[in-house]
Amino acid sequence: MVPASFEVVDKRQDTADVWTLELAADSGEPFEFQPGQFTMLAAGGAGEVPISISGDPDRPERLVHTVKAVGLATEAICAAQPGQMLSVRGPFGRPWPVDEAEGANVVIAAGGIGLPPLRPVILRLLAQRERYRRLLLLYSGRSPDELLFTDELDDWSRRGFDVLVTVDAAGEEWDGHVGVVTKLVRHAKLEAGEVLVMSCGPELMMRFLVSALTAQGIGSDSVYISMERNMQCGIGRCGHCQLGPTLVCRDGPVYRWPEVSPWLTIREL
Amino acid sequence: MRTIDELIADSPVFAGLEPAQLEFIAGCARNEHVDAGVMLMREGDPAERFWLIRRGVVALELYVPGREPLVIETLEPGDVVGWSWLFAPYRWALEGRTHGDAHLITFDGVCLRNKCESDHDLGYALMSRFAANVIDRLQATRLQLADVHGNVAATT
Numbered sequence: 030m031v032p033a034s035f036e037v038v039d040k041r042q043d044t045a046d047v048w049t050l051e052l053a054a055d056s057g058e059p060f061e062f063q064p065g066q067f068t069m070l071a072a073g074g075a076g077e078v079p080i081s082i083s084g085d086p087d088r089p090e091r092l093v094h095t096v097k098a099v100g101l102a103t104e105a106i107c108a109a110q111p112g113q114m115l116s117v118r119g120p121f122g123r124p125w126p127v128d129e130a131e132g133a134n135v136v137i138a139a140g141g142i143g144l145p146p147l148r149p150v151i152l153r154l155l156a157q158r159e160r161y162r163r164l165l166l167l168y169s170g171r172s173p174d175e176l177l178f179t180d181e182l183d184d185w186s187r188r189g190f191d192v193l194v195t196v197d198a199a200g201e202e203w204d205g206h207v208g209v210v211t212k213l214v215r216h217a218k219l220e221a222g223e224v225l226v227m228s229c230g231p232e233l234m235m236r237f238l239v240s241a242l243t244a245q246g247i248g249s250d251s252v253y254i255s256m257e258r259n260m261q262c263g264i265g266r267c268g269h270c271q272l273g274p275t276l277v278c279r280d281g282p283v284y285r286w287p288e289v290s291p292w293l294t295i296r297e298l
Numbered sequence: 299m300r301t302i303d304e305l306i307a308d309s310p311v312f313a314g315l316e317p318a319q320l321e322f323i324a325g326c327a328r329n330e331h332v333d334a335g336v337m338l339m340r341e342g343d344p345a346e347r348f349w350l351i352r353r354g355v356v357a358l359e360l361y362v363p364g365r366e367p368l369v370i371e372t373l374e375p376g377d378v379v380g381w382s383w384l385f386a387p388y389r390w391a392l393e394g395r396t397h398g399d400a401h402l403i404t405f406d407g408v409c410l411r412n413k414c415e416s417d418h419d420l421g422y423a424l425m426s427r428f429a430a431n432v433i434d435r436l437q438a439t440r441l442q443l444a445d446v447h448g449n450v451a452a453t454t
Contacts (some may be wrong), residue, residue: 209442235443
């Protein structure tokens, strides 16, 4: 699949090492995508990386990515300035089950940099608020300084989300929750049955999350997660992102928990 | 107005106890309103009480020399604050401070310890429940120790 050229039209620094870039297609065409999908993104010759789309699916004229600078390719993307061209392939992957969530209580559980892949689904749920029952966002981060989209959390809350945020540790100035995401599950007073959970974050966090949900009577088959693996081709040809019998770029990145849980505790897989 | 034994019956740590046991425990407890910023326990002090939060938040803090106190966990309605009253040497290992006004049920730990000594069935029931609470918090602490939010794959 041939990459398309996109221009960086806006850029914002979210935290010390996370930036949000807004891109516009050189062709002028809108970039249609489903919440949960990703692109293969590259700046210059620094290599291509899979990056989840963090923008509003109802605003396809802008392709939005929120990127953490953790390696050569992502550092080059984060260093890109307005006016610079990036190459984009996609969108790829299986999206979040937005339609399946209709009529259910929906829990969005994000850990750290796992919030950007969930932002499109949050915006879609809010845009169609009447289709869903309770909307709950559980968001955990390392520290208050490393939380993302803090300027939007209040807005999401006003528009219909119950927003619970926790951090691993904090100073006295933080008046929110301190502890792990499992603690939020206990305090969220979830009703068993008709709950659909969408989660993205560190795998360890998601494993603990599923245990905590199960303890609250919520079956693991109601839980969808977004997986990260070494995706390279993005179209299921190269096999780098194989996880058990599946290829994450093609069959994922969104999976129902029982589809992938057997493979998550196998060493070196 | 609900009595203390009725109030504590709703909390996870006392759920499932016999009514007579709840009444027995309530004999060592009282309702209390605590202002914001009150230090409930201080590291190294004798641990003679513990609390069940009805409303409000209690922050568990670690004193770090030369730094502002580090909040390592917040406890909320339904949570128990303090285990050290139950285990020798009965000294607090952390500090606990109210974040905002709080409604607490305060238990006399020495009174309850003595009751556990004289009624081993009650002692076993309470010890089992506190052990489950400790395990729950230990698991959460392990997840915190793993620093999962700090170790990010290169593909996000």
